Amino acid sequence: MSGKQILVVEDERPIREMIAYGLRRAGFEVREAEDCRSARAQLADRRPDLLLLDWMLPDLSGLELAKQLKRDRGTSDLPIILLTARAEESDKVAGLEGGADDYMTKPFSPRELVARVNAVLRRGIHGGSEDRIDLHGLTLDRASHRVTAGDRVVPLGPTEYRMLEFFITHPERVYTREQLLDRVWGGNVYVEERTVDVHIRRLRKVLEEHGCDHLVQTVRGAGYRFSALAP
Ligand code: CA
Numbered sequence: 001m002s003g004k005q006i007l008v009v010e011d012e013r014p015i016r017e018m019i020a021y022g023l024r025r026a027g028f029e030v031r032e033a034e035d036c037r038s039a040r041a042q043l044a045d046r047r048p049d050l051l052l053l054d055w056m057l058p059d060l061s062g063l064e065l066a067k068q069l070k071r072d073r074g075t076s077d078l079p080i081i082l083l084t085a086r087a088e089e090s091d092k093v094a095g096l097e098g099g100a101d102d103y104m105t106k107p108f109s110p111r112e113l114v115a116r117v118n119a120v121l122r123r124g125i126h127g128g129s130e131d132r133i134d135l136h137g138l139t140l141d142r143a144s145h146r147v148t149a150g151d152r153v154v155p156l157g158p159t160e161y162r163m164l165e166f167f168i169t170h171p172e173r174v175y176t177r178e179q180l181l182d183r184v185w186g187g188n189v190y191v192e193e194r195t196v197d198v199h200i201r202r203l204r205k206v207l208e209e210h211g212c213d214h215l216v217q218t219v220r221g222a223g224y225r226f227s228a229l230a231p
Contacts, residue, residue: 004121005029007048009039009065010083011057015106019052022110023117036060043075050079050121053100066100079120102173115229119172133168136215136228140168149210159184160203167216167226176223200224 006023010016011034020030031048033039036059039051051069053062062082069075082100102120104113133140139148147154147164156164163184175183177193185191200216207213217231218224225231 003027003029004049005031005046006050006052006117007031007033007039007042008052009033009036009057009062010052010054011035012054015054018110019113022113025110026114026117028117034058036062036065039065043069047075047078050081050117052081052083052117055082055084063100079123081116081120112229115227116172119170123170135168135171136212137210138164138168138212138215140165149212152210154206154210156206157202159199160206163199163203167224171226172229174219174222174225180224196224 006028008016008019008023008030010019010032013034016032016034020032023030031042033042035057039053042048043051051066053066055062057065066080066082069078069080080100080102082103083106084103085106101123102116104116131142133142137149138154140146141148142165145161147156147161147168154164163180166180166184170183177196180196181191181193184196200218204213204216207216215226215228216224217227219231
């Protein structure tokens, strides 16, 4: 697949090389930068399809660079995955909203990285507007508002359908209850966060009949994620 180009910005060389190696093996073309200055120069030289950006860099934080790039019209739609260390994770998903499309906590496996990269690239290409999406054995058909598993229809209530639609179009990243309320119910509706758990349970129950309930994963202390990888 692929031929897509990824710019990896990471000052720790062993980590950068490990990431680059994993991505090249998966068919990506990889360029490397060790700080934000070098990343800027490479971005000006040629625009990659995705930026993997470490949070802690010697000259400027990755988050700050991400924010700058999102503000700049020429790079505002460049997909960015921010890499963080455990210690920085307390800053949380919310803090990343301004800059990154996704974030990953180190250490991660090359397989997990490739899955995330593909998920973010897919999101970018289709902008979430495709009529029919196949993912992990489920087919979402937006025209008919229907989800099928193989040739069986997955019987979903309207909220579970919207929730599953959101998950299928935004796989591999964690969403807090608040974010799910926003994206699935819409910002103006007053619903308690607990309601999200209720609908997650219903959704899992339906998916269980089709052997797909493991795709809706609970991430402790954070929220929920749609993924076929082991949690
Ligand atoms: Ca670093």
